[in-house]
Amino acid sequence: MFVMMKLTTFVKRVCIGLYLCICGTVLLASSPVLAGEADVLDVKVVRAGADMYRFSVTVSHTDTGWDHYADKWEVLDLQGNVLAARVLMHPHVDEQPFTRSMKISIPMHIKRVRIRAHDSVHGYGGAIIDVDLPM
Numbered sequence: 001m002f003v004m005m006k007l008t009t010f011v012k013r014v015c016i017g018l019y020l021c022i023c024g025t026v027l028l029a030s031s032p033v034l035a036g037e038a039d040v041l042d043v044k045v046v047r048a049g050a051d052m053y054r055f056s057v058t059v060s061h062t063d064t065g066w067d068h069y070a071d072k073w074e075v076l077d078l079q080g081n082v083l084a085a086r087v088l089m090h091p092h093v094d095e096q097p098f099t100r101s102m103k104i105s106i107p108m109h110i111k112r113v114r115i116r117a118h119d120s121v122h123g124y125g126g127a128i129i130d131v132d133l134p135m
Helices: 002-029
Strands: 039-047 052-060 070-076 082-087 098-105 112-119 129-132
Touching: 039 112, 039 129, 052 070, 052 082, 052 112, 082 098
Parallel strands: none
Antiparallel strands: 039 052, 052 098, 070 082, 070 112, 112 129
16 A cells, blocks of 8 residues: 555655646757857859849748748858848748848958848857858
8 A cells, every 4th residue: 555655645746847848848948048049051152243142041940920030131242341231121931941132232252241141039059051142
């Protein structure tokens, strides 16, 4: 009888522990912080004039809604100066990855640029891509 009571207490504690672990996992998984950083997956650049280029940038981010989403991508020179930014006006919860384009005037002496993405919680930090500008 004593052994049975100890076993029952042990089983109850294990069940409560499992329940708390599952609840904690569900809460953490739904947290906006776990959506991660915005990654640049692909960049296509087409020359559109003497110093004009059309950038089509594919970004991936686990947008969760207005509280946490990829909110822009930028074109920088290799010294880190921002040449242009494409602001993303809304979350792309059901459209991942997504591609957006923009025409940019880039000084003629620049031959290579860096593309990075930004999200509303983590800022910068995801995958970046460096590309050579077409001649």
